[in-house]
Amino acid sequence: MHIEPGVVDAAKMTLAYGTAAGAVAYAAKETFSDLRSSGIASYAGRSAIAALGVFLFFEVLPHFPVGVSEVHFILGSTLFLILGAAPAAFGLALGLLVQGAFFAPTDLPMYFVNLTTLLVPLFALHALASRIIPAGTAYVDLKYSQALALSVAYQAGVVAWVAFWVFYGQGFGAETMASVLTFGGAYMLVVLVEPLADLAILATAKALRGLEGSGLVTPRLYKAA
Numbered sequence: 001m002h003i004e005p006g007v008v009d010a011a012k013m014t015l016a017y018g019t020a021a022g023a024v025a026y027a028a029k030e031t032f033s034d035l036r037s038s039g040i041a042s043y044a045g046r047s048a049i050a051a052l053g054v055f056l057f058f059e060v061l062p063h064f065p066v067g068v069s070e071v072h073f074i075l076g077s078t079l080f081l082i083l084g085a086a087p088a089a090f091g092l093a094l095g096l097l098v099q100g101a102f103f104a105p106t107d108l109p110m111y112f113v114n115l116t117t118l119l120v121p122l123f124a125l126h127a128l129a130s131r132i133i134p135a136g137t138a139y140v141d142l143k144y145s146q147a148l149a150l151s152v153a154y155q156a157g158v159v160a161w162v163a164f165w166v167f168y169g170q171g172f173g174a175e176t177m178a179s180v181l182t183f184g185g186a187y188m189l190v191v192l193v194e195p196l197a198d199l200a201i202l203a204t205a206k207a208l209r210g211l212e213g214s215g216l217v218t219p220r221l222y223k224a225a
Contacts (some may be wrong), residue, residue, distance in 0.1 A: 001116055002051040002069055002070050002072075002110070003068075003069060003103075003110045003113045003114055003117065003162065003165050003166070003169075004015050004068075004107075004110070005106050005107065005110055007068065007110070007113075007114055007165060007166055007169045007170060008110065008165055008167065008168065008196075008213060010020055010109075011013065013109075013112070013113075014168060014169065015115050015168070016113040016116060016165075017110040019110055019112075019116040019120070020112035020113075020115045020116050023089075023115065023116055023119035023120055024093075024119075025032035025088060026119075026123055027089040027090070027119060027123075029049075029113065030086040030101050030123075030126075031043070031086040031087065031089075031090070032184055033086070034084060034085075034086040034087070035080075037120050037216070038084075038215065038218075039150065040155075041215060042105070042215035042216070043086065043087060044213055044216070044218070045216050046083040046084060046087035046202075046216060047083075047086075047087040047090040047091060048073060048083070048089050048096075049083060049091070049150060049216065050083050050085070050087045050090060050091020050092070050095075051091040051094040051095050051097070051098070051118060052095075053075070053079060053088065053091060054074075054079070054091045054092050054094070054095025055095040055098055055099060057072065057073055057074055057075055057146060058072060058074075058096070058099050059103060060072065060134035061073045061210045064114065066140075066182055066183050066186040067076070067188065068162065068166045068176070068180055068182075068183050069162050069166075069183050071187055071189070071190065073184070073190055073194070073197075074092075074118070074154075074190075074196055075194060075197060076088065076092070076118070076121065076122055076125065076154040076155075076158075076192065077147070077150040077151045077153075077154050077194060078197055078198050078201055079091060079092070079128055079202075080112070080122060080125055080126065080129070080150070080154075081139045081142070081147075081150070081198060081202065081218075081221065082139075082202075082205065082217055082218065083202060083217065083219060084220070085126045087218075089119055089122055089123075092115075092116055092118045092119060092122065093118075093119065094120065096114055097111065098107065099166075113165050116161060117158055117161040117165070118158070118161060120157060120161060120162075121153070121154045121155075121156075121157025121158050122154065122157075124126065124153060124154075124157050125150055125153050125154045125157070126163075127152060127205055128149065128153050129155070132146055132149055132150075133146060135224060135225040136210050136224045136225075137224060138220065138222050138223055138224050139202060139218070139220055139221045139222075140202050140203075140205055140206040140221055140222060141185060141187065141206075142196060142198070142202060144199060146198050147195040147202075148191075148195040149196070150195075151190075151191055151194040151195045151198065155188075155190050155191050155194065158187070159183070162180070162183060162184075163180045163184065165179070165180070166180055168191075181190040187204075202221075203219055205217065205222075209222070
């Protein structure tokens, strides 16, 4: 999902600063809510787990260039379901920054573009979860259809933002259009894998009841809202 350097030139980066600032502001609101309900120790622990997970997802799991960007297994819905929206957002932001700073410094000029691409779909997923998951359902009891809907929402959001940035930066030429379509088609492979990963991890969490009350997972994982 990385937007490569040069796709959005410096003259057009003001929009990326604005969208990233909006995403960070929303993340801050979610963070204050999380801190009030769970406390700073729990939030810090889950955020650290999320950041480590994101770094491993980006650097260790298979990833390959396709069309205008790269296909990654981001597992955004998994982070959300296990750790909560605010820690997942923090992990995505920090993991992306660490990867850029130490392993792909040429990506740093696109940090705010890529940050928007990761965070805005996460918050859309959060809104969707509140609509399709009944208040009486803990996350460990999700059905495949619900996990699939969340994964599709996140991945579709990532693809939509990648397409937006590419068209915004490069225009609507035939070659650009073909590259975006190739990237979007390849990313649908992730949609096939991520719901299965969600359910496997949720099943593991359900078996590990010792995590309940540990502060290392979101309270909604085991308890209904």
